[in-house]
Amino acid sequence: SKREIKMRKLDSTKVRPLKTEQLLHIEDHDFALRPGFGGSPIPVGIDVQVESIDSISEVDMDFTMTLYLRHYWKDERLSFQSNKNKSMTFDGRLIKKIWVPDVFFVHSKRSFIHDTTVENIMLRVYPDGNVLFSLRITVSAMCFMDFSRFPLDTQNCSLELESYAYNEDDLMLYWKHGNKSLSTDEHISLSQFFIEEFSASSGLAFYSSTGWYNRLFINFALRRHIFFFVLQSYFPAMLMVMLSWVSFWIDRRAVPARVSLGITTVLTMSTIMTGVSASMPQVSYIKAVDVYLWISFLFVFLSVIEYAAVNYLTTIEERKQLKKRGKASGMYSMDAVQAMAFDGCFHDTDVDMDLTPFPEPCEENETRTSQTNVSNADTPRLKRKRSLKGNVGRIILQNNHVIDTYSRIIFPSVYIVFNFFYWGLYI
Amino acid sequence: SHILKRNRDLTKAWKGKTEQLLRVNEHDFTMRPAFGGPAIPVGVDVQVESLDSISEVDMDFTMTLYLRHYWKDERLSFPSTNNKSMTFDGRLVKKIWVPDVFFVHSKRSFIHDTTTDNIMLRVFPDGHVLYSMRVTVTAMCNMDFSHFPLDSQTCSLELESYAYTDEDLMLYWKNGNESLKTDEKISLSQFLIQKFHTTSRLAFYSSTGWYNRLYINFTLRRHIFFFLLQTYFPATLMVMLSWVSFWIDRRAVPARVSLGITTVLTMSTIITGVNASMPRVSYIKAVDIYLWVSFVFVFLSVLEYAAVNYLTTVQERKERKLRERFPCSCGIPHSKTMMLDGNYSESDANSLAGYTRNQMVPEEEKPEKMVVHLAMSNESNSSRKRGLKGHVGLRIIQNTHAIDKYSRLIFPGTYIFFNLIYWSVFS
Numbered sequence: 001s002k003r004e005i006k007m008r009k010l011d012s013t014k015v016r017p018l019k020t021e022q023l024l025h026i027e028d029h030d031f032a033l034r035p036g037f038g039g040s041p042i043p044v045g046i047d048v049q050v051e052s053i054d055s056i057s058e059v060d061m062d063f064t065m066t067l068y069l070r071h072y073w074k075d076e077r078l079s080f081q082s083n084k085n086k087s088m089t090f091d092g093r094l095i096k097k098i099w100v101p102d103v104f105f106v107h108s109k110r111s112f113i114h115d116t117t118v119e120n121i122m123l124r125v126y127p128d129g130n131v132l133f134s135l136r137i138t139v140s141a142m143c144f145m146d147f148s149r150f151p152l153d154t155q156n157c158s159l160e161l162e163s164y165a166y167n168e169d170d171l172m173l174y175w176k177h178g179n180k181s182l183s184t185d186e187h188i189s190l191s192q193f194f195i196e197e198f199s200a201s202s203g204l205a206f207y208s209s210t211g212w213y214n215r216l217f218i219n220f221a222l223r224r225h226i227f228f229f230v231l232q233s234y235f236p237a238m239l240m241v242m243l244s245w246v247s248f249w250i251d252r253r254a255v256p257a258r259v260s261l262g263i264t265t266v267l268t269m270s271t272i273m274t275g276v277s278a279s280m281p282q283v284s285y286i287k288a289v290d291v292y293l294w295i296s297f298l299f300v301f302l303s304v305i306e307y308a309a310v311n312y313l314t315t316i317e318e319r320k321q322l323k324k325r326g327k328a329s330g331m332y333s334m335d336a337v338q339a340m341a342f343d344g345c346f347h348d349t350d351v352d353m354d355l356t357p358f359p360e361p362c363e364e365n366e367t368r369t370s371q372t373n374v375s376n377a378d379t380p381r382l383k384r385k386r387s388l389k390g391n392v393g394r395i396i397l398q399n400n401h402v403i404d405t406y407s408r409i410i411f412p413s414v415y416i417v418f419n420f421f422y423w424g425l426y427i
Numbered sequence: 428s429h430i431l432k433r434n435r436d437l438t439k440a441w442k443g444k445t446e447q448l449l450r451v452n453e454h455d456f457t458m459r460p461a462f463g464g465p466a467i468p469v470g471v472d473v474q475v476e477s478l479d480s481i482s483e484v485d486m487d488f489t490m491t492l493y494l495r496h497y498w499k500d501e502r503l504s505f506p507s508t509n510n511k512s513m514t515f516d517g518r519l520v521k522k523i524w525v526p527d528v529f530f531v532h533s534k535r536s537f538i539h540d541t542t543t544d545n546i547m548l549r550v551f552p553d554g555h556v557l558y559s560m561r562v563t564v565t566a567m568c569n570m571d572f573s574h575f576p577l578d579s580q581t582c583s584l585e586l587e588s589y590a591y592t593d594e595d596l597m598l599y600w601k602n603g604n605e606s607l608k609t610d611e612k613i614s615l616s617q618f619l620i621q622k623f624h625t626t627s628r629l630a631f632y633s634s635t636g637w638y639n640r641l642y643i644n645f646t647l648r649r650h651i652f653f654f655l656l657q658t659y660f661p662a663t664l665m666v667m668l669s670w671v672s673f674w675i676d677r678r679a680v681p682a683r684v685s686l687g688i689t690t691v692l693t694m695s696t697i698i699t700g701v702n703a704s705m706p707r708v709s710y711i712k713a714v715d716i717y718l719w720v721s722f723v724f725v726f727l728s729v730l731e732y733a734a735v736n737y738l739t740t741v742q743e744r745k746e747r748k749l750r751e752r753f754p755c756s757c758g759i760p761h762s763k764t765m766m767l768d769g770n771y772s773e774s775d776a777n778s779l780a781g782y783t784r785n786q787m788v789p790e791e792e793k794p795e796k797m798v799v800h801l802a803m804s805n806e807s808n809s810s811r812k813r814g815l816k817g818h819v820g821l822r823i824i825q826n827t828h829a830i831d832k833y834s835r836l837i838f839p840g841t842y843i844f845f846n847l848i849y850w851s852v853f854s
Binding site: 030031032033034037038060061069099100101102103104105106107108109110111112113135137139142144164165166167170207208209210255256258259260263264266267270271273274277281282283284285286290294297301304305308309311312314315 | 444448472474476477479480491493495513514515516517518519539541542543544545546547548549557559561563608612614616617619650651652653654656657661664668671674675676679680681682683685686689690692693696697700827
């Protein structure tokens, strides 16, 4: 039965005995039927204000956003008489009794309407039946991310709105103010990303069983801040590679030192690589940071192999020279003393290894049998009788294996070239 | 109450009510259509929106899907001139009968409810109903990790009516195998989704009877690349690094030991890292086999050096005893011996040196030894003078222990062989 619509009393000191039901004809309102039921589609305008982007998760490939979602439509069943044309705001719980559009977020994983202290819902009705329905929502939605340039990457994510039940013939969803419908709080910011732009777009989505639906998109692009990764991954890796080059400058007779330097830098690189992968999804392609870390690992690994080669070749050389020296020393009993002096020199070196390469004189004595050989190498003999210092100096000079000498130049230059290529390619 | 005819005048608000249209007040939602009669066929259609995650530790998967039911309820038929369906608000489902489909073996599930319950109800004039909802469900999947990470997992989501047996409700796939559709961009970072297909069966419960059960089956093949980069390559590199030890002079005790032990430590770290993200199963996984065999190789390289070191010490002890037995009558001055000793006392820092300056090379056994040695070294004749050199030279030659020589070939050869077998068995 119809109730009378009472006119708003201008005397606001008295309490109004009016009820919402009387004002908005709730009893007559069938919320199961949309406005214009059976007729043309109802246009519903959407307006969004993004409050914050809470988090971006690489492992789950999703983002969490909090926004104010506002719907605007016209329902004539809710019109009421008013002489001031001002809107009336009602409690949020009234929406249970009227029809509201059923917008949902496509590809959302979790979402909820905030309900502290009461449900964050606003319902405002204008005298002509225009309705403003606003909600505060937090939604976690999927964002497909491509990590092939991680951490120098830019991700494009979008939040999609669509009506669940009503297709294009029943409900037309559109951005109320076009591109300006999307507004953001001033201080919206993320720690790890720079939010490049927010833009709104719309499209149609087809479902084979149910038809065409209007879909609205909130697009934004996120550019990652590289600084954290430079500090966390790139610098340590670079420093480890540089540390492995120190090994080329250390005397090759210091076997434990060079070996443990090499192996410890390998271990540290391995730890850095494990650390980076811990916070990343397990993707099936190589990321930019992987490229850098693996090539640095390769450099460090090669420095260990380089020292193994130096050591091995030195041992062979020493073997050869000891053989020759053995021949020669049989001839020169007095030189044996000097040879001992030689040995004494080698004693002075504190290193554990006696990978002592022998000075040139010994090699030149190789073919000697007896005195004849002596005449072949006058200079070495002279050198031998000369002060020990010269010999020592020569010994120390020759203690640089040729591989080491080249490595000191090759390794750094190749690494610098690699860095030029890498940063040029990815930035 | 009357069934009002649909008002053709679209300018006026639709004055009918759902209750009047669908006779909801007469509809007893506790009784299924054709109650007491034949079973009602309910067709099911699924569109998979996304596979959110696969968890190995929990052995489950999370899927978001649109679940659509199709059935005919004559109580809901209404007269219509254009045979078009009518879409109603989702809250109407509380007042009519709907099938009670549930997900067997699901752990958690929910119907999305932002901004309103994601439910669609569409009724055709002849009483056919389309009931659609958006659901996220986490369901169990038994996974077999014996081939991890070169494995394929087959998981399935099962739908069944909770209350109605075969005689009351017949659940079937609406379009056979075409009933299952997936979004275009459905993808997982770690898996390749091989195929989705549907099957249906009957399930028997001893207390309640036979039920129709529908299955959504899909196969996931894991991308190996991430594990290659994270686990296999580091392990292989560590094993190769342990081989470097065979090329380093055996007198470099600290170097070889620290090399061996650090590679063991790194292997141990890699093994721990892999197991952190895996469930604790009672059988061995493919990656375990690889890592443990690599660990054994690295371990053996440490033991190999311990053997080399021990045997070298034994050898030196023998040679020292031999020297003691020979008086120094060979005319070889102390100097030569000392030269010899000098060489060896340089290795004072390591434990190989057993000689002191006062010891003499025993001569009695020397010829025999020399003969043996000389024979080994292809020297033409043995003279004492040459012999010493030969002796010394041979000592240096023998500084590559036979075990090391063999290890340089055996270890890499065996490891490559193991790799060939492993990858052909598991790929």
